[in-house]
Amino acid sequence: MKLKKGLAVLITAVLCTSILAGCSGASAKTDVSTKEELNYACTKDIRDINPHLYSGEMSAQNMVFEGLTKNEGGEVKPALAESWEISADGLEYTFHLRKGVTFTDGAAFNAAAVKLNMDAIVGNLERHAWLDMVNEIKENVVVDEHTFKLVLKHPYYPTLVELGLTRPFRFISPNCFVNGTTKEGVNGYVGTGPWVLSEHVDNQYATFTQNETYWGEKTKIKTINWKVMPDPQTILLALQNGEVDLLFGADGDQVDLDSYKKLEEEGAYKTYSSEPVASRAILINSKAPITKDIKVREAIEYAVNKTNIIQGILNGSEDQADTLLSKDVPYCNIELKTITYNQEKTKQLLEEAGWKLGTDGVREKDGQKCEITLSYNSKNAQEGTIATSIQADLAAVGIKMNILGEEKQAFLDRQKTGDFDLQYSLSWGTPYDPQSYVSSWRIPAHGDYQAQAGLEKKQWLDETITKIMTESDETKRAAMYKEVLTYINDQFVYIPISYSKTKAVAITGLEGVTFNDSQYEIPFEKMYFSN
Amino acid sequence: MKNYIVKRLLWMIPILIGISFFAFVLINLSPSDPAEVAIRVNEITPTAENIAQMREQLGLDDPFMTRYLTWLSNALQGDFGNSYANNKPVGEEIAKALPPTLYLAGVSLLIIVVVSVGAGVLCAVKEDSITDKTMRAIVFVGTAIPGFWAGILLMWLFAVKLKWLPTSGMTTPVAVLLPAVTLSLGYIATYVRLIRNNMIHNKRENYVLYGRVRGLKEQTIMKHVFKNSLQTSLTALGMSIPKLIAGTVVIENIFAWPGIGRLCVTAIFNRDFPMIQAYVLIMAVLFVFCNLLVDLGSVWIDPRRRKEA
Numbered sequence: 001m002k003l004k005k006g007l008a009v010l011i012t013a014v015l016c017t018s019i020l021a022g023c024s025g026a027s028a029k030t031d032v033s034t035k036e037e038l039n040y041a042c043t044k045d046i047r048d049i050n051p052h053l054y055s056g057e058m059s060a061q062n063m064v065f066e067g068l069t070k071n072e073g074g075e076v077k078p079a080l081a082e083s084w085e086i087s088a089d090g091l092e093y094t095f096h097l098r099k100g101v102t103f104t105d106g107a108a109f110n111a112a113a114v115k116l117n118m119d120a121i122v123g124n125l126e127r128h129a130w131l132d133m134v135n136e137i138k139e140n141v142v143v144d145e146h147t148f149k150l151v152l153k154h155p156y157y158p159t160l161v162e163l164g165l166t167r168p169f170r171f172i173s174p175n176c177f178v179n180g181t182t183k184e185g186v187n188g189y190v191g192t193g194p195w196v197l198s199e200h201v202d203n204q205y206a207t208f209t210q211n212e213t214y215w216g217e218k219t220k221i222k223t224i225n226w227k228v229m230p231d232p233q234t235i236l237l238a239l240q241n242g243e244v245d246l247l248f249g250a251d252g253d254q255v256d257l258d259s260y261k262k263l264e265e266e267g268a269y270k271t272y273s274s275e276p277v278a279s280r281a282i283l284i285n286s287k288a289p290i291t292k293d294i295k296v297r298e299a300i301e302y303a304v305n306k307t308n309i310i311q312g313i314l315n316g317s318e319d320q321a322d323t324l325l326s327k328d329v330p331y332c333n334i335e336l337k338t339i340t341y342n343q344e345k346t347k348q349l350l351e352e353a354g355w356k357l358g359t360d361g362v363r364e365k366d367g368q369k370c371e372i373t374l375s376y377n378s379k380n381a382q383e384g385t386i387a388t389s390i391q392a393d394l395a396a397v398g399i400k401m402n403i404l405g406e407e408k409q410a411f412l413d414r415q416k417t418g419d420f421d422l423q424y425s426l427s428w429g430t431p432y433d434p435q436s437y438v439s440s441w442r443i444p445a446h447g448d449y450q451a452q453a454g455l456e457k458k459q460w461l462d463e464t465i466t467k468i469m470t471e472s473d474e475t476k477r478a479a480m481y482k483e484v485l486t487y488i489n490d491q492f493v494y495i496p497i498s499y500s501k502t503k504a505v506a507i508t509g510l511e512g513v514t515f516n517d518s519q520y521e522i523p524f525e526k527m528y529f530s531n
Numbered sequence: 532m533k534n535y536i537v538k539r540l541l542w543m544i545p546i547l548i549g550i551s552f553f554a555f556v557l558i559n560l561s562p563s564d565p566a567e568v569a570i571r572v573n574e575i576t577p578t579a580e581n582i583a584q585m586r587e588q589l590g591l592d593d594p595f596m597t598r599y600l601t602w603l604s605n606a607l608q609g610d611f612g613n614s615y616a617n618n619k620p621v622g623e624e625i626a627k628a629l630p631p632t633l634y635l636a637g638v639s640l641l642i643i644v645v646v647s648v649g650a651g652v653l654c655a656v657k658e659d660s661i662t663d664k665t666m667r668a669i670v671f672v673g674t675a676i677p678g679f680w681a682g683i684l685l686m687w688l689f690a691v692k693l694k695w696l697p698t699s700g701m702t703t704p705v706a707v708l709l710p711a712v713t714l715s716l717g718y719i720a721t722y723v724r725l726i727r728n729n730m731i732h733n734k735r736e737n738y739v740l741y742g743r744v745r746g747l748k749e750q751t752i753m754k755h756v757f758k759n760s761l762q763t764s765l766t767a768l769g770m771s772i773p774k775l776i777a778g779t780v781v782i783e784n785i786f787a788w789p790g791i792g793r794l795c796v797t798a799i800f801n802r803d804f805p806m807i808q809a810y811v812l813i814m815a816v817l818f819v820f821c822n823l824l825v826d827l828g829s830v831w832i833d834p835r836r837r838k839e840a
Binding site: 047048055126129185201202203204205227228229230231233234237238240241243379407408409410412413416445 | 562563568572577578581617628683686690691694697698699700701784785786787789793799800801802
């Protein structure tokens with residue numbers, strides 16, 4: 001009996017101690033002097049990283065495969081192409097390829113390999129419908145061993161930027177091709193990049209090791225262990241347990257803002273936040289029964305208290321957006337009408353539109369209640385919280401807003417069919433903004449297209465966007481962008497909320513944690529350990 | 532007995548056909564167009580043309596019954612089609628994910644049996660004592676805590692604070708302990724109560740009284756009481772096996788366990804219909820088989836039922 005009591009006391013003591021330990025502050029600093037491996041946790045597996053397809057993780061594709069150009073600091077820089085010339089009519093791009101570069105399987109990187117890859121991409125046009133660039137390629141020409149010429153159908157202005165995107169214009173070893181192409185899959189993932197994918201176990205982990213024959217500066221860390229942990233809470237615990245050294249993710253994908261804030265306070269980890277990269281906005285459907293009235297859309301914009309969202313929900317970690325695209329985005333530094341939170345203005349606009357306050361506090365018009373729905377992808381809890389804030393704002397002015405959290409596919413179905421009143425919209429960020437993002441407004445499967453479909457000048461809008469892409473005169477192009485962005489702004493199709501940032505959390509001792517232009521890439525090659 | 536087994540086996544045929552039909556119908560009732568899902572899951576923008584092409588490729592233009600029969604006959608040969616998400620054969624994907632789940636469920640089952648029997652017997656023997664009450668209180672809490680929360684708490688205590696085990700992943704042999712314990716918590720609670728109550732009930736039976744009168748040792752009596760109390764628990768335990776395998780969905784996600792539960796969740800999010808259909812069918816077969824085995828087992832153990840059979 002005594003023994004049992006003793007045991008019980010012991011167990012209680014252990015539990016209490018551990019609970020108390022849990023309440024105390026940060027854990028000790030990790031000794032990183034001997035560390036050669038970086039453990040990175042991700043909720044997703046790298047999957048199929050074929051650079052010409054879209055089912056793999058972009059950050060993993062970026063580690064292994066490189067393009068002719070790269071987007072860095074808002075500029076196009078040389079990558080596998082050392083230099084290039086553009087013909088006067090903007091139709092021919094001649095690239096001088098870097099000499100002495102090999103794929104990690106020993107195959108030479110030359111103009112023939114470039115042509116083979118580019119032909120494979122063009123041969124799968126259907127999969128790249130979102131990117132005009134692929135459609136603009138007329139011919140891929142091998143000039144000599146180290147010179148490659150790209151011939152376009154029109155003088156497509158974002159050519160160099162889009163050649164530097166994470167996908168699809170990246171190069172995989174010709175030995176990986178299946179039946180001379182890549183669209184049906186590849187038999188290996190061999191690139192020229194700073195990392196080599198040396199092991200991959202589905203849904204568990206992937207190991208990337210240093211490319212010892214890399215043409216550029218070699219990585220400082222020898223190995224990256226990409227660990228798959230589907231639950232963000234588990235990732236946080238694993239970080240605290242020393243099993244993970246780095247979390248990195250855009251838009252609360254990996255790092256939810258509360259935990260991020262807490263980790264920052266603890267001081268045992270370093271947290272990083274990028275410059276604003278993309279635009280977070282709410283789409284208002286111009287075709288839906290209630291929001292088709294421009295006055296209602298304007299009223300909704302006046303009703304949303306952005307300060308509450310930014311300070312209360314996003315913890316001040318993002319900058320407030322007054323226009324859809326930030327003024328830092330190319331062609332977007334233009335004067336646009338901005339809207340400041342004003343409930344009285346909302347009420348006035350709604351009255352003008354004929355929506356009178358009913359006895360239950362909800363406005364009515366011709367017997368119809370002013371009731372709308374905001375739908376979102378339920379996997380992103382933060383969007384749900386933002387929705388609740390907007391719901392309260394709208395209730396205060398007599399608009400009943402229902403919130404509908406749905407799983408991703410259902411959300412996309414709704415987006416595609418335009419069966420929504422309000423929906424979330426996130427631009428793709430640099431280097432996709434503005435050209436690729438604006439370009440996608442013309443695709444019916446996108447929420448932007450559906451929300452704009454009720455606009456009087458939608459056809460003009462789409463045609464102007466098409467013209468912008470092939471306008472070689474910079475001034476004319478800027479003028480056209482201004483017209484498009486002004487029209488969209490004045491039609492109140494978007495409620496700009498904030499400019500999102502990419503966040504990262506790393507153990508102290510991991511240095512060189514920076515951000516690439518694209519929020520979908522992780523610059524592992526720049527990271528190193530230092531005590 | 533032989534006739535009974537044959538009869539039961541024959542009965543399984545219509546049941547399984549019914550289930551397979553049900554699985555197929557349910558998926559087809561989903562509002563999403565499978566052709567469109569198959570296109571979008573690969574990040575291709577759906578257009579009227581490529582949807583039509585995909586419908587043809589997937590045979591979606593055939594009449595419903597034709598599609599069902601084709602799927603069923605292929606499934607019977609182990610061909611569940613290719614996943615929409617990665618184009619790999621569904622059968623292969625499931626075969627790869629099944630062993631980790633079986634391993635996890637097996638260890639859980641072991642924990643359930645050892646802990647439930649130990650605690651259940653102890654509670655029954657020490658009926659209404661402090662030990663019994665404490666055990667029951669713990670069991671009550673165990674039933675009340677949702678699995679995902681218990682999992683996170685255990686992970687925090689044993690991995691982050693005590694550093695005894697890794698948080699997640701199938702990295703070391705001991706890594707199975709945390710998910711297995713989490714998975715078994717709810718079941719342990721049930722079985723402890725079941726065993727305890729059955730034993731207490733049996734303790735009041737006449738044969739115990741007669742045993743005592745005959746001057747049998749208390750230990751011998753308890754052995755008989757225990758044996759007689761196992762009947763219901765064994766039946767319940769048999770049915771818990773498929774439940775354990777199918778019930779790993781949440782636990783596998785929390786503990787990053789590469790099993791069939793995670794495969795299923797990913798498939799649901801991707802609307803990967805071939806994968807979901809195969810999962811539902813395989814789980815149904817597992818339930819039906821375990822049910823049959825439990826029935827046969829209990830008939831074999833219990834002489835009264837053996838006679839009935």
